[in-house]
Amino acid sequence: MYAKTYGETTLGIDGEEIIVEVDISSGLPGFEIVGLPDTSVRESKERVRAALKNSGYRFPTTRITVNLAPADFKKDGSGLDLAIAVGILCASGQLDAQTGSNKVFVGELALDGTIRNVSGILPMIIRARNEGREEIFIPSGNAGEGGLVEGVTVYAPDTFCRLASHLKGEARLEKLHKGNMSIGEENAYNVDFSDVQGQLVAKRALEIAAAGGHNVRMVGAPGAGKTMLARRLPTILPPMTEEEALEVTKIYSIAGLLNKNQGLIQERPFRSPHHTVSHNALIGGGSLPKPGEVTLSHNGVLFLDELPEFSRMALEVLRQPLEDGFVTISRVQATLSFPALFILISAENPCPCGFYGENDGVHVCGCRIGDIERYHKKISGPLLDRIDIQIHVPKLDYNDMNNTVPAECSSSIRKRVTAARSLQTERLKKSGLHCNAAMQHRAIKKICSLTPQAANLLEKAFKNLGLSARSYDRIIKVAQTIADLEGSSSIGTAHLGEAIELRMINKE
Numbered sequence: 043m044y045a046k047t048y049g050e051t052t053l054g055i056d057g058e059e060i061i062v063e064v065d066i067s068s069g070l071p072g073f074e075i076v077g078l079p080d081t082s083v084r085e086s087k088e089r090v091r092a093a094l095k096n097s098g099y100r101f102p103t104t105r106i107t108v109n110l111a112p113a114d115f116k117k118d119g120s121g122l123d124l125a126i127a128v129g130i131l132c133a134s135g136q137l138d139a140q141t142g143s144n145k146v147f148v149g150e151l152a153l154d155g156t157i158r159n160v161s162g163i164l165p166m167i168i169r170a171r172n173e174g175r176e177e178i179f180i181p182s183g184n185a186g187e188g189g190l191v192e193g194v195t196v197y198a199p200d201t202f203c204r205l206a207s208h209l210k211g212e213a214r215l216e217k218l219h220k221g222n223m224s225i226g227e228e229n230a231y232n233v234d235f236s237d238v239q240g241q242l243v244a245k246r247a248l249e250i251a252a253a254g255g256h257n258v259r260m261v262g263a264p265g266a267g268k269t270m271l272a273r274r275l276p277t278i279l280p281p282m283t284e285e286e287a288l289e290v291t292k293i294y295s296i297a298g299l300l301n302k303n304q305g306l307i308q309e310r311p312f313r314s315p316h317h318t319v320s321h322n323a324l325i326g327g328g329s330l331p332k333p334g335e336v337t338l339s340h341n342g343v344l345f346l347d348e349l350p351e352f353s354r355m356a357l358e359v360l361r362q363p364l365e366d367g368f369v370t371i372s373r374v375q376a377t378l379s380f381p382a383l384f385i386l387i388s389a390e391n392p393c394p395c396g397f398y399g400e401n402d403g404v405h406v407c408g409c410r411i412g413d414i415e416r417y418h419k420k421i422s423g424p425l426l427d428r429i430d431i432q433i434h435v436p437k438l439d440y441n442d443m444n445n446t447v448p449a450e451c452s453s454s455i456r457k458r459v460t461a462a463r464s465l466q467t468e469r470l471k472k473s474g475l476h477c478n479a480a481m482q483h484r485a486i487k488k489i490c491s492l493t494p495q496a497a498n499l500l501e502k503a504f505k506n507l508g509l510s511a512r513s514y515d516r517i518i519k520v521a522q523t524i525a526d527l528e529g530s531s532s533i534g535t536a537h538l539g540e541a542i543e544l545r546m547i548n549k550e
Contacts, residue, residue: 043067045132047142048175049110049125050166051117052296054378055333057162057169059146060122061111064129069105075126077110080118080330089120089151090127097155097202102134116375118330120150121160124179127151127202128209141209146170146178155202159183161298164291167191179205186303187295188218190288231277231309236451237270240442244271247433247544248387249455252278253462254523255479256516257364257386257428259349262435263405264396268389271435272345275387276310277452279343280460286341289381293340297333311342311384317351325359331371331378336363339384349388350420357425360386364428367480383480386429393417430479430516431544462526478519478526486515490522491532499535503542517541 049060073087094101108126110117124147131137148166149157163184170178171194180188182200189196196218199205207213235245244260248271251258260268282290291307294300300307315324315335326334336344346352363369363382370379392398393414397405409417426432466477473485481489492500504514521533521541530537 043133043135045129045139045142047125047129047132048144048146048170049122050146050148050170050178051119051121052162052165053115053376054331055165055292055296055337055380057166058115059169059173060117060125062122062125062129062142063109063111064126064133065107065109066102066130066133067105067107071103071105073106073108075108075110077108077113078116079110080116082120083110083117083122086120086123086126086151089123089153090130092153093123093151093155093202094127094130096153097206099131099136099206100134102130106130106133116330119160119162120158121148121162121166123151124149124157124202124205128205131206137206137209144174144176146175147205148178149181151202157181157199157201157205159302162296163187164190164288164295167194167196168292170194183302185218186305187291187300189220190291190306192220231452233274234277234452235274235455236449238267238274238449239445240438241267241271241435244268244433244435245450245455247431248275249278249459250520250523250527250544251275251385251387251431252280252455253459253527254466254519255383255385255477256430256520256523257479258388259426259429259432260387260389260435261392261433262389263437264391266435266437268435269345269347272343272347272387272389273312273314274452275343275385276312278455278459279310279385280456280463282308282310282341290341293333293337293381297338299338311339312345313339313342314345314347317346317348319352319356321353321356321359324356325363325369326371326380327373329373330375331373331380333380334369336360336369336382336384337380340381342384344384344386346386346388349390350417352420354420354422357421361424361428364425385479388429390421427510427512428516430520432546433544458527461529462523465526465529466523478523481515481519483511483515486518490518492518492521492538493532493534495535496521496533496538499538499542507542507546513545517545520544 043066045064047062049062050057051060075084091101128142128147132139132141150160152158159181163180164187167178168191177195179197182198185198188198197215198218199215208215262268287306287308313335324335367383368379369382393409394417395407395409398407521537524537524540525533
C-alpha cells in the first residue's frame, strides 16, 4: 500500500517542498525514514506512533518505509511529523488515499496528538502557494503567519483529531482570515531623540546615516551617550515597505523569534549582540546554515557596542555583508546566501580606560601608548574603510545636561529622512537600489553630480589625505545624502566638505 503527501521544510530563508512517500508492506514490523533526515526528523517515528495511538487511530504493525524527496539535501526540524502521520493513515486505508493530494501538512506532533508550533511557517506557505498547492495545514500557534499570504487556503488545527475529522469530512475547519498587510506610517517606540541632550554633531551624523543607509562609528568617553544615540536610530528610519516587512518576518520566522500568533513585523530590526559573540553567531552558520545577527539585522540596524572588545575573526566576517548586502555561507550540506542589508553602528572608547584625550581635570588616562595601539589594532583598516561616517562623541558638560529646552523629537527628524529617502527611491528605481549607500562605482558615476568647485575639493582631499578608492566612493555617497536632505540636485562644496569631515576621525 502506497500514499503520497506533501510537507515543507526551510532551506536558507526560503521554504522547500518535501514529497513524503509512505509504503506499507508485509514483513517484520519496522519503521524506517530515508531521504537524508537529521536526528529530529528520525525521532518523529516515536512522536507519530504515540500521536496516532492517542488520537484513536491504528498504527500499522507491518513494515513502514517513509521516503523524503528530494533526497539530495538534509531535512531538519520536526515540522514533517504531520505529513508523515497523514501519509501513514492514507497508506493504511484509514483515510482516503487521495486525501493528501495537492495539500501540504506542516507541524510537530506531541505524544497526545496536539499540533505544536514550528519555525519558518511563513516561507513554507509562500513556497506552497508558488508550487500551486490548494490547501496548507499549519499549527494553530502559527496562525498569525498563516494569515499573511494570499492565494492559498490555510487551516490551523490544534490537534490531530481535528485535522483528521476535517479530512474525513466529519467536522470542517474554518479557513484562516487574511490579516492586514498594510504598513502604518509610524511605529510606537519607547525611546525618542528628544531624550538626548546636546550631541548635535552625533545627531546630525545619525540623521545622515538614516537618510542614506550609511554605517557609523562613534568614539567617545564612557557615559557620553553613544549607546543612547544608537538605540534611537530606528526611531528616525523611514517605515518599511510591505516587501521589506515581509522579508524581515520571513527571516524571524525561520529563526524562531516570532511570538505566538504574531503577524507582520512592522518595526525595523535593532540587534545588539554582546562582544563575546562568535563569528558563526554573527554571520550565520551550522551544518545546515541558519541566519546570524547580520541577517537578523536585515533592513534595520546592527549595533556593536565596545567594538574593540569583539574578536578579530568576528569583526573580519563583516567585510562581505558591509560591501555586498548579503552573506554567502558554504557547508558540506549546502551553500546558501542570506540577505544582510543593514546599517552598522559601532561604539568604542578612545582607549582601554576610556579617558584618553579628556581634559576635564578629573579623569586622567593611565593607558600606555602600546596599550592604546593594541586596543584599536583589532579593528582592521579594510573594515574601517567600509564605515562611511566616523565621529567623536564628546563628554557632555553640565550646561548640556541642565538644559530645559526640549531637544528635537524623532518624528520631525524622520520626516526629513523620509523625504530624502523618497528622492533616492525615485532616482535609483531603474537601478534596483533603495538608498545611496547601496550605490556601486558605476551608479555613482552615472547619478552623482558634483559642482566644479566640489570636484576640485574632492581632488585635493584625495591627494592630501591619502584616500582609498573605496573612501572616494563613500565620501561621494555621504555627500549625495547630505544634498538630498537639503533637496539639492547637485553636490556642492558644503555637502562634500561635511562628508569629508564626518569621515576623518580615523586620520587624526
